[in-house]
Amino acid sequence: MKKLLTLVLMSVLSCSAMAGDWKKLGERRVSFSSEQEVIHVSGFKGKYDTIAFKIDKAPIFMKKIKVTFGNGKSQNIFINKRLNKGKRSMPFRLLEGDRVINKVEMDYRTAIGGQKYAKVTLYGKRS
Numbered sequence: 001m002k003k004l005l006t007l008v009l010m011s012v013l014s015c016s017a018m019a020g021d022w023k024k025l026g027e028r029r030v031s032f033s034s035e036q037e038v039i040h041v042s043g044f045k046g047k048y049d050t051i052a053f054k055i056d057k058a059p060i061f062m063k064k065i066k067v068t069f070g071n072g073k074s075q076n077i078f079i080n081k082r083l084n085k086g087k088r089s090m091p092f093r094l095l096e097g098d099r100v101i102n103k104v105e106m107d108y109r110t111a112i113g114g115q116k117y118a119k120v121t122l123y124g125k126r127s
Helices: 002-018
Strands: 023-031 036-040 050-056 060-069 074-083 099-110 117-125
Touching: 023 036, 023 099, 036 117, 050 060, 099 117
Parallel strands: none
Antiparallel strands: 023 117, 036 099, 050 117, 060 074, 060 099
């Protein structure tokens, strides 16, 4: 019962976390033959301190992402979770506050129950 309550609470928090000032930064159709893709983000999109993903078409298992910023620095985020189709990921906080995102490199693999490709949409939020 405690686990069920925790899952319900996490689901509600995840949905409410995506409401509000989240902006679409880019999207990518990811092929399961490649398992590494990049979403390029224009500097004109602004500065963000939190990112999240929405997955469509098929589930994927996201291993890690590398966020490269406008100043050339980068941050690795190890996710190691299945991201189900039609769902949004938990928010991931970027280090050092508001940052201009140049690109996000994704390292993923095919999840059971998937099609030939999935669509990954990247969102950013300012604090």
